[in-house]
Amino acid sequence: MHVLSLRPRAGIESSYEYVEGWGMAVGMHARVLRPRSTEEIAQCYELARAAGSTLTFRGGGNSYGDASTPGAGMVLDVSRMNRVLSFDSTTGIATLEPGVTIEKLWKTILPLGFWPRVVSGTMFPTVAGALAANIHGKNNFAVGTIGDACLEFDLVLPSGEVKTCNRERESELFHAAIGGFGMLGCFSRIVLQTKRVYSGNVRVRGESTRDLREMMQYFEAHKCTSDYLVGWIDCFSGGDASGRGLIHDAQNLHAGEDTDPARSLTVAHQELPANILGLFPKSQVWRILRLFNHDLGMRTINAAKYVAGRMEGMGQPYLQSHAGFSFLLDYVPNWKWAYGRARATHGLIQYQPFVPHAVAHDVHSEILERCRRAGHVPYLGVFKRHRPDPFWLTHAVDGWSFALDFKVDPARREGLWKLCDELTELVIGAGGRFYFAKDLVIAAEDTARFLPQERLAAFARLKRACDPETLIEGQLYRRAFRDWIAA
Ligand SMILES: Cc1cc2nc3c(=O)[nH]c(=O)nc-3n(C[C@H](O)[C@H](O)[C@H](O)COP(=O)(O)OP(=O)(O)OC[C@H]3O[C@@H](n4cnc5c(N)ncnc54)[C@H](O)[C@@H]3O)c2cc1C
Structure with missing residues (x-):
């Protein structure tokens, strides 16, 4: 968020700011209210009501798309x-x-x-x-x-x-x-x-895989014994090597395995290094990445990462701090700036379809193929295994997700959205779902097709009971929910 001016109102901290999705491809100016207590949250509702405005809640603003950007009204930021x-x-x-x-x-x-x-x-x-x-x-x-x-x-x-x-x-x-x-x-x-946890470290094993099937087989064989599994995929590679990548498989240490837990459990032990490869200050690395932020550059980086992954796969398991393993993307602060920083025109979107196990291999392979054919190759692809949960609008299925980072630029934006629409048809036809924290492309009619009807109807009933005036309304609500909640 970029602060333009400050104007306190009714005792609640408030400012007028540019509020954007994390991927920077969507944003607008809005009044942001920052309550400090439950009572002040209630006052924010009153302020919005008195101003004839709506409210959108915002935490850290880390949703890639419009999940925490305002429709037209005010923002309530709980930070x-x-x-x-x-x-x-x-x-x-x-x-x-x-x-x-x-x-x-x-x-x-x-x-x-x-x-x-x-x-x-x-x-x-x-x-x-x-x-x-x-x-x-x-x-x-x-x-x-x-x-x-x-x-x-x-x-x-x-x-x-x-x-x-x-x-x-x-x-x-x-x-x-x-x-x-x-x-x-x-x-x-x-x-x-x-x-x-009995140690500040996890034991990590890298496993290089030649295609998507090999990756899925590894996950299935290890999902009862591993604590964490994540796959990186080189989306540029086609033909027999389509879906080639690298798995990171991690396990917590048992009691007594770490000979010095008092040291590894400290925050200092978890800190991410200040320099990358011991050379570049990490705060500046996005500038280097920017030089590679085009298809040729990213093809090269993905190929190099695959080769490095093959070497890692041949090596021994190693210890890594919880923070180092879990928050890999935080190693490079503001890496998203490599995608360009022009407000709401450049940036990136993430598209993360969740597909049931039985059809996941074919659907995700087809998604990769269609991206390459359309000339919109994701610069980053991350593969995960999921299980269902009882929450009404959940994205999780007994299956697999493939998180795809696409570069957004004005000249190619329309074509990218068209591709996503086609992929959405494929995923919904296969019984898949989507995750609104990562989304900027799903339309209301798609929401009503991939979420179970009875859950949607029950959610709409609760929305009308909890918020009869529709005071809470962000951009995501307008785009993907309003039509069927009002119906
Ligand atoms: C680099 C990166 C990696 C990520 N990796 C993952 C991942 O591995 N797995 C994953 O699941 N997600 C991942 N995400 C997505 C991220 O975890 C979610 O978008 C998360 O919701 C962000 O939290 P936030 O506090 O920034 O919330 P925001 O983005 O500000 O808001 C998210 C939603 O929460 C609502 N909200 C905020 N505060 C409140 C409140 N007090 N009461 C009610 N609603 C509220 C907002 O209205 C909005 O709908 C990643 C994001 C980034 C940028």
């Missing part, structure tokens, strides 16, 4: 409510304000021998944004989503009423608001179960 309210180091239960980031959470609990059950590929999301998106990690196949690790939350409704929700109490709201992308109310307190 000032960022206290760890309590942590029980016998049970691993953390009670958190909504703006606590994943970074703050792990830095608080790791020295006590705990790690969040579910983290995203970056540590900068807030727990509220993570819960609203129902994020998954590289262990989704084993432990589910962050919703599965959530014990309870408080949700402030537009009426000002605070609902305490868990699996027994307000169970419908619990299962709808997790993964509900902030359409029902504002999280003001979140209780998460974290997990015990």
Whole structure:
């Protein structure tokens, strides 16, 4: 967000800013309110109502597309409510304000021998944004989503009423608001179960794979014994080598395996190195990446990464810190700037289809092939294994996702959206789903085709009950939900 001016109002911190999706391909100016308490959240609703405006909730702004950009109204940013309210180091239960980031959470609990059950590929999301998106990690196949690790939350409704929700109490709201992308109310307190760890390191093994089938076979053979599995794919490579890549397979250490846990469990041990390859200050690496941010450059980088991966695959397993393994993308601060920084015209989108196991190989292979044929080759492709969960709008299926990063530039934007529309038809036809935290292309009619009808109808009923005036309305709501909620 880029601050233009500051104007306090009704005691709540407020400013007029440019608010954009993380991928920079969408953004607009808006008034941003930053409450510091549950009472101030309720006042934000009143402010929006009095101004005839809508409200969109925002955490760390790490959703690639428009999940936390405003429709036309104000933004409620929870980042000032960022206290760890309590942590029980016998049970691993953390009670958190909504703006606590994943970074703050792990830095608080790791020295006590705990790690969040579910983290995203970056540590900068807030727990509220993570819960609203129902994020998954590289262990989704084993432990589910962050919703599965959530014990309870408080949700402030537009009426000002605070609902305490868990699996027994307000169970419908619990299962709808997790993964509900902030359409029902504002999280003001979140209780998460974290997990015990006996070392600040995980044991990592690299496995190079020649094609998509080999990668999937490896995942299937190891999913009952590995704690984390993630695959990188070279999307440029075609023919017999289509889908070639590198798997990272990691396991937590058992009690007693780490000879010096007091050292490895420190925050200092987790810090990502300040220089890449010992040479380049990491803050400047995006400038180097920018020189390669075209098809030829990215083809070269992907090929080089594959060769390096083959060598890694021949080596021995190695120890890596939890932060180093989990937040690989944070190694290069602002790497997205390599995609260009012109507001809402350049940047990147991520397209992440989730496809059922039985058809995943064929559908994902076809997606890769169509991208290459259309001349829109993803610069980064990440493959994961998933399991279903009980949350109403969940993206997760018993199957596989393929997260594809596409470069956006004005000359090719229309063609890219057309390709995504074609891929969406393919995925929906195969019984697949999409993840709104990564999305900027799905239309309302697509939403109504890939989410189960009874879940959508129940969600629409809850939306009308919780927010009868439609005070909460962001860009994602307008694009992908409003039509069928109003129907
Ligand atoms: C580099 C990178 C890697 C990523 N890797 C992964 C990954 O591995 N797995 C994964 O699942 N996701 C991943 N993501 C996506 C990211 O985890 C989600 O977009 C997450 O929602 C971001 O949290 P945030 O705090 O930034 O929320 P925002 O993006 O600001 O908001 C996300 C949603 O939460 C809602 N919201 C925010 N605060 C509240 C509140 N108090 N009450 C109710 N609703 C609220 C917003 O309205 C919005 O709909 C990645 C993103 C990036 C940039």
